[in-house]
Amino acid sequence: MKSKWIKYPVTAFLIAVSFWFYFQLSTYPYKVARWYQPLEAKFVLTFSTQCSRDSGWLGLFIDHAVTNQGAYSAQVTFLDSDKQAHTCESGYKKAFMSEPVTSNNRYRYASTSKLITTSAILKLANEHKVDLDEKVVSFFPELTEFSDVRIEQITIAHLLNHRAGFDRLTLAGDPMFLLRNKPWCPNDVSELQRLRLAFNPGEQQIYSNLGYCLLGEIIHRVTGEGYRSYIEKVFSLDKRNIKFINNYFYDDEVRYDYRYEETYNDSYLGLFDFEAVSAAAGLSGSATALAGLLWDIQHRQSTSPFELKATNEECNLLKVDECLVLGVRHYQPEKEGIMLHYHEGYLPGSASIAVVDSYGGVTVLLKSGANRHQENPDNEWVRWIYKRLTLYYVLQGKLPVLNVMAPHH
Structure with missing residues (x-):
């Protein structure tokens, strides 16, 4: 019983x-x-991590991405100032325990694509085809009357610095990523005549995909070429195997992981207009391909966005994400330490970060899976990368040991 x-x-x-x-x-x-x-x-991490020769130190980046940030797979590439490549990757391209990810597999760069738009604008400025203080409306002569006259005061620099007065944080949401609704930019810029700004141009800095869409359309108006075709030609994307994304996945593209999303899955491909967001979040490729492109921009383009020549009162280098100038974020928590120039990216199921450091090195980390700790306002990823690169340069003899032990602000 x-x-x-x-x-x-x-x-x-x-x-x-x-x-x-x-x-x-x-x-x-x-x-x-x-x-x-x-x-x-x-x-x-035990069975699928692969690193190139003498690149074991990059395994720490992969370990952090998979263990702390919940990545299903990840790639990381570091190019030193001489363009010597170090790579690591971990995880599986598609099904768990299937074909391992390689350094050639494709990820979506998401908003790190903005670095290429910024570089294209600076190239045109160096060629005297645009001026950063030029008014945006001057590129759209068909627009004559505006409901909000402040629109006429927006400059190219305002768009680059996310200071045009647009606010995607309202209940209406980001106009470039409205679910199932086609954005008006870039195909109907007449909407600028009806648009109301949330702030005066230059008054507040609020991240804006719309601003970068307008920059893409300015590139089109100035060069006479479509944004995609111009970028493909000028930055030799075909040779780098970098492609613009569309509403389908490429054969060499990885599986994206949505476990840290609340609503998205692969069906998000039908929700957004990827042609419209080309200038804001449109590129894809490997970490090595993006690192090589950014290295060339930094070391071979006459005007690079990865330099901070001047700051203002609102540019706080001591804290992550509090200094954004000409489309690039800058971070230097230690006065005598390295400075990071970086941009992050996110699309459903994926995340990315691209970093150019003050020694000319380029680090790109791409991963399948949204950041595990998205609710954390203090960007732990950037601070962690700063510490790892600092240690690397100490071991290279370029920084004194004291910088590793110095307290972070």
Whole structure:
């Protein structure tokens, strides 16, 4: 009798637990996937991590991305000032325990694509085809009357610095990423005549994909070429195997992981106009390809965005994400330490970061999976990369050991 007494409650408990797991898996599959991600991370790091010769130190970047940030797969490339490449990658291209990710696989660069738009504008400025203080409306002569006259005061520099007066944080949301609604930019710039700004141009800095769409259309108006074709030609994208994204995945593209999303899955491809967001978040390729392109821009283009020649009162180098000048963020928490010039990117199921440091090195990290700690306002990823690169340059003899031990502000 005693054994039966024990048996039935145990059976009922197992049935209840099984039902609960079934409910969770069918209703919240991503949240269940989050539970076993730490165990999956240990397996991935042990059996699929590959680093190029003498690049084992980059394994720390991969470890951090997979363990701390929940990446399903990741690539990292570091090019030193002599363009010597170091690479590491981990995870699987598609199904778990299938074909491992290689250094050639494709990821979506997302908003790190803005660095290329910025570089194109600076190139045109150096060729005296545009002026950063030039009014944006001057490139759209068909527009004559504006409901908000402040539109006429927006300059190219305002767009680059996210200071045009646009505000994507309202209830209306980001006009470039409205679900199932085609954005008006770049194909109907007459909307500028009806648009109301949230702030005076130059008054506040609020990140704006719309501003970069307008920069892309300015490139089109100045060069007479479509934005995509101009960028492909000027930056030799075909030779680098860098491609613009569309509403489908390329054969060499990785599987994206949505476990740290709340709503998105692969069906997001049908929600956005990828042609319209080309200048803001339109490129894809490997970490090595993007690192090579940024290295060439920094070391071979006459005007590079990865320099901070002057700051203003609102540019705080001591804290992450508080100094943005000409489309690039800058970070230097130690006065005698290295400075990072960087940009991050996000699209559903993926994240990226591209960094050019003050020694001319370029670091690009791409991963499948949104950042695990998106709610953390103090960007831990950038601070972690700063410490790792500082240690690298100390070991290279370019920085004194004291900089590693110095307290961070």
